[in-house]
Amino acid sequence: MERENRILIIDCGSQYTQLIARRVRELGVYSEIIFWDSPKEKIAAINPKGIIISGGPRSVLDVGSPVLSKNLIADVPVLGICYGMQLLAQLFGGVVERGEAAEYGHAVVEIEDSRLFSRCGEDKKLDVWMSHWDEVKKAPEGFRVTARSESGALAGFESADGRVAALQFHPEVAHTPKGREILSAFVFDICGCKADWTLGAEWVSREIEKIREKVKGGTVICGLSGGVDSTVSAAITQRAVGDRLYCVFVDHGMLRKDEGQRVMETYRSLDLNVRYVDAGERFLKALEGVTEPERKRKIIGELFIRVFEEEARRIGGSDWLLQGTIYPDVVESGHGGGGVIKSHHNVGGLPKDMKMGLLEPLRDLFKDEVRRVGRTLGIAPHFLGRHPFPGPGLAVRCLGELRKERLDILRDADAIFIEEIRNFGLYDDIWQAFCVLLPVRSVGVVGDVRSYGETIVLRAVSSLDAMTAEWVRLPYELLDTVSRRICNEVPQVNRVTLDVTSKPPATIEWE
Numbered sequence: 001m002e003r004e005n006r007i008l009i010i011d012c013g014s015q016y017t018q019l020i021a022r023r024v025r026e027l028g029v030y031s032e033i034i035f036w037d038s039p040k041e042k043i044a045a046i047n048p049k050g051i052i053i054s055g056g057p058r059s060v061l062d063v064g065s066p067v068l069s070k071n072l073i074a075d076v077p078v079l080g081i082c083y084g085m086q087l088l089a090q091l092f093g094g095v096v097e098r099g100e101a102a103e104y105g106h107a108v109v110e111i112e113d114s115r116l117f118s119r120c121g122e123d124k125k126l127d128v129w130m131s132h133w134d135e136v137k138k139a140p141e142g143f144r145v146t147a148r149s150e151s152g153a154l155a156g157f158e159s160a161d162g163r164v165a166a167l168q169f170h171p172e173v174a175h176t177p178k179g180r181e182i183l184s185a186f187v188f189d190i191c192g193c194k195a196d197w198t199l200g201a202e203w204v205s206r207e208i209e210k211i212r213e214k215v216k217g218g219t220v221i222c223g224l225s226g227g228v229d230s231t232v233s234a235a236i237t238q239r240a241v242g243d244r245l246y247c248v249f250v251d252h253g254m255l256r257k258d259e260g261q262r263v264m265e266t267y268r269s270l271d272l273n274v275r276y277v278d279a280g281e282r283f284l285k286a287l288e289g290v291t292e293p294e295r296k297r298k299i300i301g302e303l304f305i306r307v308f309e310e311e312a313r314r315i316g317g318s319d320w321l322l323q324g325t326i327y328p329d330v331v332e333s334g335h336g337g338g339g340v341i342k343s344h345h346n347v348g349g350l351p352k353d354m355k356m357g358l359l360e361p362l363r364d365l366f367k368d369e370v371r372r373v374g375r376t377l378g379i380a381p382h383f384l385g386r387h388p389f390p391g392p393g394l395a396v397r398c399l400g401e402l403r404k405e406r407l408d409i410l411r412d413a414d415a416i417f418i419e420e421i422r423n424f425g426l427y428d429d430i431w432q433a434f435c436v437l438l439p440v441r442s443v444g445v446v447g448d449v450r451s452y453g454e455t456i457v458l459r460a461v462s463s464l465d466a467m468t469a470e471w472v473r474l475p476y477e478l479l480d481t482v483s484r485r486i487c488n489e490v491p492q493v494n495r496v497t498l499d500v501t502s503k504p505p506a507t508i509e510w511e
Helices: 017-026 040-046 083-091 179-190 201-215 228-244 259-269 280-286 293-314 327-332 367-376 404-423 476-489
Strands: 006-011 030-035 050-053 078-081 095-097 103-111 125-132 135-138 143-149 154-159 164-167 220-224 245-251 274-278 320-322 357-359 432-446 449-462 493-498
Touching: 006 017, 006 040, 017 030, 017 179, 017 327, 030 040, 050 083, 050 179, 078 083, 083 095, 083 135, 083 154, 083 164, 103 154, 135 154, 143 164, 164 179, 201 228, 201 357, 201 367, 220 228, 220 293, 228 245, 228 320, 228 367, 245 259, 245 293, 259 274, 274 293, 280 293, 404 432, 404 449, 404 476, 432 493, 449 476, 476 493
Parallel strands: 006 030, 006 050, 050 078, 078 164, 220 245, 220 320, 245 274, 320 357, 449 493
Antiparallel strands: 095 135, 103 125, 103 143, 143 154, 154 164, 432 449
16 A cells, blocks of 8 residues: 655654654655554554654653554654654663763764765764753664764664664754754655645645535534634635635634724625624633633633534524634644643633534644645735734733733733834744733832732744744843833733743743
């Protein structure tokens, strides 16, 4: 049976798994992530041309750590990265031992001639990124060592035919400059893949036909959030079903300042049939007294569906619910067997008794790929360039209990932050920027009088796909202006702080 032109990534819990998938797609080859404990039938059904085993936080020496059967990878090229290398070593009879100390950060490795390093040029020393504790002390019988660190520690090995290879370092991160070449050698030279993954007019046409075939003569209702994902989903579905698409924009009371009005103006310019529903009081009542983040998300997710169902009944019923779910939503929600990072309302909060079928045309795409599809569909660049905004809205940025007065404080502070970012000409250089309101008050002095005010956190990150992110080094002048304005113009706030944490270890949103 001919194998599909795709690479399968087996996730063993690494913080970089999604980055591996992105790097492979950047090479023009479709990649898909499944979790290490997925049924073997699922791997067989995917039938990939190659498998990459990710890193992970566990030790292969621990009971209950991720394991694989040799039968699953017997007839397909395999690359093990970090934990994946240790797993392959153990699987094929090598020796793995606990390291005396963790090796984390920049390192230099000396490489030997091998199929995996064939595109790395003449230099036999590579700068790489390490992140591991255990060590492979001895390569499996019949395998040869292909890389060692400067201390002599084993950093890579491969089988005699090069179809099974392993690396202790991470080729998927930017800190390994030759990582793209290493992955290219595996994907193209070893696995024999072709670079045929594109998201132009041909992909759009195929997706339109898929939607048409799936929906047939049914009606579709779409919950528009004002963000890029749901808007692109609506635009592509409208081309498939025409006037059988009914869009609903639910104002759940947790939008940014004046956002409802601006979003409706945008949708009118796109000629989408959109009904505005003001459900703010209903959502806030349902969230009254709730402070636990996962509970907030699930309440919001379920209430969204209930509102959509009510709107569907008003139009005489709907057969399908269209959502702007994208791949990071699915992965972070642990869909398919992985650990939950956070439930996304469109993945983790759907009620089991929902009457409509689910339509998710962008489910397999990362954020930058969604924007590429949006450009193909002719959506205006200024709209596609908007900073991402979570489905639960300010609910995940207002920590603690959600009350209108607290949300209004956050709205005012956030508007000032974004306005000044635009004034400094930095908006398009930042992936996402926003304010967070903490459930923490502190003592201050305002007009020579003691105050006991709210605390605002400024958050700005750069990213390609939201799976990893770096905090942005904003100019001091900008930070000073924003802090002064917030404290002067939002009287309830007397302290402004800055979040300088990347993802990982943090997530972009606070809840």
